[in-house]
Amino acid sequence: MHPATIAVISPLSNQLLDLGQRLKQIPNLGEVITIHGDLQNLPELQDPPDVVIAADPFEEHRSMEALARFGIRYPRTLLVVYSRQNSAEFLMQAMRSGVREVISPEASDALLVETMRRLQSQHHPSKDKEGTVMSFISCKGGGGATFLATNLAYALAAQHEQQVAVIDLNLQYGDAALFVSDQKPSTHLGELSQNTRHLDASLLSAAMLPVLPNFGLLASPEIPALATDIQASQIGTIIRLARSQYDFVILDIGRGLDKVGLTALELSDQMYPVLQNTIPYLRDGKRLVDLLQTIGFASEKIFPVVNRHDRESEITIQHLEKALAKK
Ligand SMILES: Nc1ncnc2c1ncn2[C@@H]1O[C@H](COP(=O)(O)OP(=O)(O)OP(=O)(O)O)[C@@H](O)[C@H]1O
Ligand SMILES: [Mg+2]
Missing domain, CATH: 3.40.50.300 (P-loop containing nucleotide triphosphate hydrolases)
Incomplete structure (x- = not known):
């Protein structure tokens, strides 16, 4: 499995620190970077990460729109939502926006590792495609x-x-x-x-x-x-x-x-x-x-x-x- 670059984005410093720590403890996952902010106000990413974990309550329509825009702008980045939301409507909307996984903040370490390994196996190192x-x-x-x-x-x-x-x-x-x-x-x-x-x-x-x-x-x-x-x-x-x-x-x-x-x-x-x-x-x-x-x-x-x-x-x-x- 290839190491990946993983960016965690959250407007909450505590959450950012906590999730960042949990990810860094997973062996051979790759580089974990933390970005304090939210998807709606994300600055241009020069070197798009392989995986983006967006932590946000996702209670507003605007944050779902930001997700969809992110997917279009960075089509090769695997998009993950870190949220308590799990209604069918939310999951359907997330899927339509190209979200690969939804992780709950309550997920156990074992579940987090399993999800990250699954993402890692979907990620292929960034050799340009020959479409x-x-x-x-x-x-x-x-x-x-x-x-x-x-x-x-x-x-x-x-x-x-x-x-x-x-x-x-x-x-x-x-x-x-x-x-x-x-x-x-x-x-x-x-x-x-x-x-x-x-x-x-x-x-x-x-x-x-x-x-x-x-x-x-x-x-x-x-x-x-x-x-x-x-x-x-x-x-x-x-x-x-x-x-x-x-x-x-x-x-x-x-x-x-x-x-x-x-x-x-x-x-x-x-x-x-x-x-x-x-x-x-x-x-x-x-x-x-x-x-x-x-x-x-x-x-x-x-x-x-x-x-x-x-x-x-x-x-x-x-x-x-x-x-x-x-x-
Ligand atoms: N298989 C099909 N079933 C139903 N409608 C079709 C089918 N193929 C084409 N059409 C309809 O026929 C019309 C002409 O098709 P289209 O615009 O794709 O042709 P075109 O070859 O691109 O033409 P142009 O050279 O003017 O660009 C369109 O309104 C299109 O929706
Ligand atoms: Mg035509």
């Missing part, structure tokens, strides 16, 4: 690229507990945020790309619209004019950083095979051209798949997807497979 980058490309407007990209992301996060990022690369008319959230993004790709010199993991995660604690979406600029300054190299920097922080980075690159789209494809492990089984899609799907291979992308990375399959259509899956020379 999978998947891009969804519309062969034709309205095929469902955004629908599939966002729904796949949601399923990976909600059902498979993966850390997922969606980046909306439809720079002119991006709409991916609308598919998964009714919140308005507070920032967007245009602003972030002006800041790539200062870009780091916490700036990236703060720029994401939180959909779930483990699913963030980087929206495209709301006004097309704000997209004109975005450089392909800046997008490359953002995708590479996202890949080091998330298990899956899902790119909605719409119809654009411009410089930004091509950079995104170069960084993609898998490409999913989205089509439907109708004549116009057959034609444009073939064009797109041929073009991708002519540019030099390996055929094994290209996986055409038929969306909204229509059994009645005269164009069958076999026709599409033959035309595209692909499964």
Whole structure:
């Protein structure tokens, strides 16, 4: 088991001291640091700890919100609540905020050790991830690229507990945020790309619209004019950083095979051209798949997807497979 860095945060000095002491007595746990304060007023953590134990009565709505924000801001930190609260409603809310464990101040030493060992086994030393980058490309407007990209992301996060990022690369008319959230993004790709010199993991995660604690979406600029300054190299920097922080980075690159789209494809492990089984899609799907291979992308990375399959259509899956020379 790997030693971990554990931060205890509490507004109560006695509690902080006591819990800090109890943790320090556990052999081979790792480094224990204590922070006097609360989650709501936490200063920026330069080097996020592996585990954060937040001690707070959690009686106010605001402290639950602070928990949820913390989870989004530091997606790789295991979050633990130290509180007497144990109502079903509280536990459900904690779980939704990405909390891994709830420890009661009355827990015995044995129970505390058992819980800490469980957390230790979930923590993997901070080797940067090498997430999978998947891009969804519309062969034709309205095929469902955004629908599939966002729904796949949601399923990976909600059902498979993966850390997922969606980046909306439809720079002119991006709409991916609308598919998964009714919140308005507070920032967007245009602003972030002006800041790539200062870009780091916490700036990236703060720029994401939180959909779930483990699913963030980087929206495209709301006004097309704000997209004109975005450089392909800046997008490359953002995708590479996202890949080091998330298990899956899902790119909605719409119809654009411009410089930004091509950079995104170069960084993609898998490409999913989205089509439907109708004549116009057959034609444009073939064009797109041929073009991708002519540019030099390996055929094994290209996986055409038929969306909204229509059994009645005269164009069958076999026709599409033959035309595209692909499964
Ligand atoms: N499998 C599906 N089931 C139900 N609705 C779908 C499905 N796929 C797409 N849609 C709906 O069809 C519409 C067009 O889909 P979407 O916006 O994802 O297409 P797109 O390929 O991203 O288009 P664009 O090129 O304009 O970005 C949306 O309203 C979407 O909700
Ligand atoms: Mg779209």
